[in-house]
Amino acid sequence: MVSSSRFSSACKLLLGSCLLIAAAHAEDATPARLRGEALDKEVTRLMQAAHVPGLALAVIEDGKIVHLRAYGLRDVEKQLPLTTDTVMYAASITKAAFSYSVMTLVDQHRLDLDASIASLLPKPLPEYAKYADLADDPRWRKITPRMLLSHSAGFANFRYWPPDGSGYDPNGKLKIYVEPGSRFAYSGEGINLMQFVLENGAGINVATLMQKQLFDRFGMRRSSMTWRTDFADNLAIGYDENGKALGHKQRESVRAAGSLDTTINDYAKLLAGMVRGDGLSAKTHTEWLKPEQRIRSVQQFPTLDTATTTDNDGIKLAYALGVAVYQSPQGPAWVKTGHDDGTNNLALCLQKSRDCVLIMSNSSNGEGIYTYLIDAVLGPTCYPWFWENDIPYDHPEWRSPEARKQPHPACEAPQRQSPAP
Numbered sequence: 001m002v003s004s005s006r007f008s009s010a011c012k013l014l015l016g017s018c019l020l021i022a023a024a025h026a027e028d029a030t031p032a033r034l035r036g037e038a039l040d041k042e043v044t045r046l047m048q049a050a051h052v053p054g055l056a057l058a059v060i061e062d063g064k065i066v067h068l069r070a071y072g073l074r075d076v077e078k079q080l081p082l083t084t085d086t087v088m089y090a091a092s093i094t095k096a097a098f099s100y101s102v103m104t105l106v107d108q109h110r111l112d113l114d115a116s117i118a119s120l121l122p123k124p125l126p127e128y129a130k131y132a133d134l135a136d137d138p139r140w141r142k143i144t145p146r147m148l149l150s151h152s153a154g155f156a157n158f159r160y161w162p163p164d165g166s167g168y169d170p171n172g173k174l175k176i177y178v179e180p181g182s183r184f185a186y187s188g189e190g191i192n193l194m195q196f197v198l199e200n201g202a203g204i205n206v207a208t209l210m211q212k213q214l215f216d217r218f219g220m221r222r223s224s225m226t227w228r229t230d231f232a233d234n235l236a237i238g239y240d241e242n243g244k245a246l247g248h249k250q251r252e253s254v255r256a257a258g259s260l261d262t263t264i265n266d267y268a269k270l271l272a273g274m275v276r277g278d279g280l281s282a283k284t285h286t287e288w289l290k291p292e293q294r295i296r297s298v299q300q301f302p303t304l305d306t307a308t309t310t311d312n313d314g315i316k317l318a319y320a321l322g323v324a325v326y327q328s329p330q331g332p333a334w335v336k337t338g339h340d341d342g343t344n345n346l347a348l349c350l351q352k353s354r355d356c357v358l359i360m361s362n363s364s365n366g367e368g369i370y371t372y373l374i375d376a377v378l379g380p381t382c383y384p385w386f387w388e389n390d391i392p393y394d395h396p397e398w399r400s401p402e403a404r405k406q407p408h409p410a411c412e413a414p415q416r417q418s419p420a421p
Contacts, residue, residue, distance in 0.1 A: 032379035032380070039057075043057060043071050044071060050365050055070075055072055055362075057357070057359055057373070060272050062353065065269070068268055074235065085222060085265055086264075089248065091345055092337065094257065094258040096336040097210065097260060097270060098191065100274055101209050102198070103284050111145060117193075122201065128200070131174065134176065150320065152319075153187060156303055159189060163305070174189065184295050187303060188257035218269040218273050219269055222263045222266055223267070224261055225255075238341065238342020238362050246341055267347070267360070271349065275356050289320050289325055289351065295318055296308040297309070299389050300388055312387060315382050322336070339367065343363075344363060344370075370388075370390045
């Protein structure tokens with residue numbers, strides 16, 4: 001079905017090579033982008049091959065939704081179909097939504113991205129019980145909203161997952177591991193601190209902020225940062241790699257790093273609005289997507305890993321304010337993924353053409369078909385699949401420790417053959 005060959009080595013580091021590939025696709029008699037029945041067949045084929053029970057897909061062209069479909073099952077045991085209004089867990093694509101809502105505060109001159117959080121809170125951060133661990137580290141005063149949104153405050157992903165590889169520690173201490181602002185290190189802890197600063201410093205309720213600036217603005221009627229009982233009638237059950245049902249957590253507290261429940265219908269409306277820049281001035285929208293931290297980590301996780309690579313230099317992979325950004329063969333691109341047990345989601349946009357793809361799945365296997373679906377929908381994008389650890393389902397060997405030692409540039413992706421008849 002899918003060959004094991006990769007793009008030529010000339011495309012490993014140079015964006016120019018990717019542009020040549022894109023041009024070749026454009027000149028090919030076969031359409032580079034699948035739509036309609038052909039796209040439906042390809043999605044179904046990939047889901048079956050990768051053992052993905054349910055998947056929802058949205059395609060956006062020039063800021064407008066042109067394809068919105070749900071495939072497979074939301075509940076395998078009950079044989080209930082996934083629909084475009086099925087509530088699914090957003091996981092970390094919550095962060096993209098939250099960052100966009102934060103930028104509305106920047107537009108309203110209610111938040112200075114470069115102010116120390118010390119100036120934004122009524123009392124020193126360590127005097128709050130949740131952040132008492134930082135009492136002996138004055139570097140917290142150097143942290144700014146820009147650092148928190150660009151994952152460069154120096155934290156681990158979460159305090160209970162220390163970066164030394166020792167495993168989950170429910171009593172883990174919050175630490176600043178590297179100088180704030182010095183490097184990218186993905187941190188849900190930092191995003192939640194941004195929420196804390198807004199709520200305790202500016203008196204801004206984040207749930208209310210997102211409801212007003214996003215959910216109401218874009219007509220997202222089945223979206224919430226906490227559980228709603230009306231979600232229960234059409235809800236996606238999550239499944240692990242082996243197809244084991246994991247249920248759906250009913251989150252009772254707002255977490256900017258990832259508590260959003262939503263639907264493909266709702267988040268597609270949001271994504272279309274985000275790529276259009278709705279609700280923000282042109283200046284602030286540009287600020288939202290401005291590269292803040294160049295990324296040279298081998299993979300996004302483990303966060304704070306000191307191993308580096310130049311494999312993604314050709315696409316200028318970096319982090320902006322809530323999303324990763326890079327230079328694709330089709331111009332500037334931005335992307336945010338969301339991973340959790342039983343949930344794999346991806347939102348990727350080409351800003352120049354305002355074309356996007358949104359993938360939401362109720363399976364830990366969903367990430368294995370990202371690169372193929374992206375190519376099918378948008379054509380060549382040089383999506384940094386290895387850095388994201390979205391290993392193609394038909395190449396599990398690329399997940400091994402040995403694979404991390406080999407070059408895996410964004411443009412060195414397995415080529416997809418035509419769908420089987």
